[in-house]
Structure formats: structure tokens, C-alpha cells
Amino acid sequence: MGNHLALVTDGASLVIDYDMPLLLDACQAAGVRAEICSWQDPDIAWERFDAVLLRSPWSYVENLPQFLEWCEYVTDVVPLFNPLPVVRWNLDKHYLADLAAAGVPVVPSGFVAPGEDPAAALRAFLAGPGRGAELVVKPTVGAYSRDVQRFPRQAAAEAAAHLGKLLDQGRHVILQPYLDRIDQHGETDLIYFDGVYSHAIRKRALLLPDGTVDEPTQDARAARAAAEDERAVAAAALDAAAAHLGLREPLLYGRVDLVRDADGKPVVLELELGEPSLSMPFSEGSAARFARAIAERLEETSRKRKSR
Numbered sequence: 001m002g003n004h005l006a007l008v009t010d011g012a013s014l015v016i017d018y019d020m021p022l023l024l025d026a027c028q029a030a031g032v033r034a035e036i037c038s039w040q041d042p043d044i045a046w047e048r049f050d051a052v053l054l055r056s057p058w059s060y061v062e063n064l065p066q067f068l069e070w071c072e073y074v075t076d077v078v079p080l081f082n083p084l085p086v087v088r089w090n091l092d093k094h095y096l097a098d099l100a101a102a103g104v105p106v107v108p109s110g111f112v113a114p115g116e117d118p119a120a121a122l123r124a125f126l127a128g129p130g131r132g133a134e135l136v137v138k139p140t141v142g143a144y145s146r147d148v149q150r151f152p153r154q155a156a157a158e159a160a161a162h163l164g165k166l167l168d169q170g171r172h173v174i175l176q177p178y179l180d181r182i183d184q185h186g187e188t189d190l191i192y193f194d195g196v197y198s199h200a201i202r203k204r205a206l207l208l209p210d211g212t213v214d215e216p217t218q219d220a221r222a223a224r225a226a227a228e229d230e231r232a233v234a235a236a237a238l239d240a241a242a243a244h245l246g247l248r249e250p251l252l253y254g255r256v257d258l259v260r261d262a263d264g265k266p267v268v269l270e271l272e273l274g275e276p277s278l279s280m281p282f283s284e285g286s287a288a289r290f291a292r293a294i295a296e297r298l299e300e301t302s303r304k305r306k307s308r
């Protein structure tokens with residue numbers, strides 16, 4: 001049976017991948033022969049594996065073209081989980097517009113492209129409905145809170161400067177109202193394996209009032225049971241993603257990050273279908289659930305290969 005799996009990380013990220021040790025053990029228990037590999041290791045013969053699972057290749061943020069090139073190469077020789085079209089779509093937060101178009105509640109988002117005038121784009125955004133007292137400026141391609149900043153409305157000049165800096169780097173940018181319920185309630189990140197809800201965590205607010213930006217480290221997280229309304233929005237977001245991408249089977253893994261808006265309704269902050277941290281240390285049994293889903297997917301993949 002084809003049960004040889006590459007768990008993909010990179011040299012710097014492995015030490016902050018707290019899921020990896022749990023997943024490695026759980027894979028072994030589920031009969032999956034898993035090996036930790038760096039996507040940047042030129043000596044790995046990827047075709048040796050039956051599948052390649054993205055876990056913590058987080059150095060991709062500074063190496064996006066190389067990472068996509070590597071994904072394309074791997075996809076040609078062996079199945080990639082999640083598949084490349086999913087990863088590619090999910091790398092860019094423009095996907096929020098696709099989710100909104102499908103009727104999924106998302107954080108209201110304005111998109112600004114390089115070449116646009118930052119001050120004018122900001123004014124137009126702030127004139128929209130429900131903007132609130134503060135706003136958030138962030139790149140559409142980014143991770144780990146990098147380059148995400150929060151500004152009071154009155155600090156429009158500072159916000160425009162940050163926006164202009166990102167645009168000058170050739171990056172697309174999202175403008176959002178700062179949803180301040182996050183200060184008390186945090187965000188809720190829901191984790192799904194094979195389309196089935198596994199567990200959730202609370203992540204505290206990372207954008208502090210003084211402008212400090214925290215990273216989503218382990219101490220920012222705690223176990224939390226997702227509420228019914230959160231489960232419903234997360235499931236709708238995953239369904240909409242699958243429909244948009246024309247997927248025929250549930251995503252092997254996915255994470256949906258929700259915050260509550262000014263009316264208290266859950267809205268999508270982020271959908272993570274590429275290389276999400278899965279907060280497995282916060283949920284007993286989650287690694288085993290994921291490993292079982294992986295084992296089934298591997299079996300299915302080898303059945304399909306044989307029948308070809």
C-alpha cells in the first residue's frame with residue numbers, strides 16, 4: 001500500500017510547528033510512514049513519496065515565487081495535500097471577495113491595487129457603511145500578522161502612509177474596519193479534517209491599541225468550544241470554497257478564523273487551506289483524527305492510481 005508521506009516544513013519553522021511532533025506520532029499509530037522534509041531541501045526526491053502534505057513551509061512568505069514553483073513541480077510527480085489550486089487561491093486574501101459573493105459573512109473588506117492613490121482609496125473606504133472608529137490595513141498576501149496594522153480613524157495620514165508603503169512594494173492591500181469585539185472575546189479558529197469539525201481555539205487580539213502587533217504564538221491561544229453560529233458560518237465558508245474551486249471531495253484539512261462584528265454575528269476573518277497551524281496541543285485526540293483522515297486519503301489515492 002502507498003503510505004509514505006512527506007510532512008513539509010522548512011529549516012526555520014520546524015521548531016515553532018507545535019503540531020508536528022503530535023502528528024508524527026499519530027501518523028505512526030495510524031500506519032502512515034511519515035517523514036519530515038523541508039520544501040527548500042534540494043536533495044529530496046519527492047517522487048519517493050505517495051503524497052506530500054503541507055504543514056509548516058512558512059518561509060514561503062519571503063519566497064513566494066520559489067514556493068509556487070516547488071508546489072508546481074511536486075504536483076507533477078505526486079499528489080499534494082491540499083491540492084495546488086486550493087493553495088494558490090488561498091494564498092491571497094482576495095478569496096474573501098469570492099466568499100462574500102457566495103453569501104458567506106466576511107469582515108467587510110476594501111481592496112486596493114498598486115498604482116492607486118493611497119489617500120483617495122482610504123477616504124473612499126472610510127466613507128462606506130459600518131466603518132467604526134478604527135481600521136486595519138494589511139497585505140492580501142501575508143501571514144503571521146506581518147505588516148498588519150490598526151489605526152484610529154483620525155490617524156488617516158499614518159494609515160495612508162502604511163498603505164502607500166505596501167502599494168509601493170507592489171503589493172495588493174485590504175482595508176477593514178477594526179472589529180473591536182475581538183478585544184474582549186478574541187477570535188475563534190475552527191479546525192476541520194476531511195470536512196468534519198475537529199476542534200477550536202480562542203486566539204486573543206493581536207493588534208494592540210498602542211500599535212504593537214503580536215505574533216500568534218502558543219500563549220495567545222487557548223482551547224475553546226465553537227458556538228453553534230460559529231460552526232454554521234465556518235461550514236458555509238468551507239462549502240463555498242469547495243464549490244468555488246469545483247472540488248469533488250472534502251478538503252483534507254482547513255481552518256476558519258472568525259470574529260464577531262458589531263452586531264455580535266460571526267464573520268470570516270481568514271480561511272486557511274494551505275499551511276495552517278492546527279493548534280493540536282489544545283485538543284486531545286485531534287492529531288489522531290487528522291492522521292486517520294490522512295491514512296484514508298492515502299488509501300483512496302493509491303486505489304485511484306491502481307484503477308488508472
Ligand SMILES: Nc1ncnc2c1ncn2[C@@H]1O[C@H](COP(=O)(O)OP(=O)(O)O)[C@@H](O)[C@H]1O
Pocket residue numbers: 107136138142143144145146148176177178179180182187203204205206207257259269270
Ligand atoms: N478587521 C480586523 N478586526 C480586528 N482584528 C483584526 C482585523 N484584521 C486582523 N486583525 C487581527 O490581526 C491578526 C492578523 O490578521 P489576519 O487577517 O489573521 O492575517 P494573517 O494571520 O494572515 O497575518 C488577527 O489574528 C487579528 O488579531
Ligand SMILES: [Mg+2]
Pocket residue numbers: 144145257270
Ligand atoms: Mg491570521
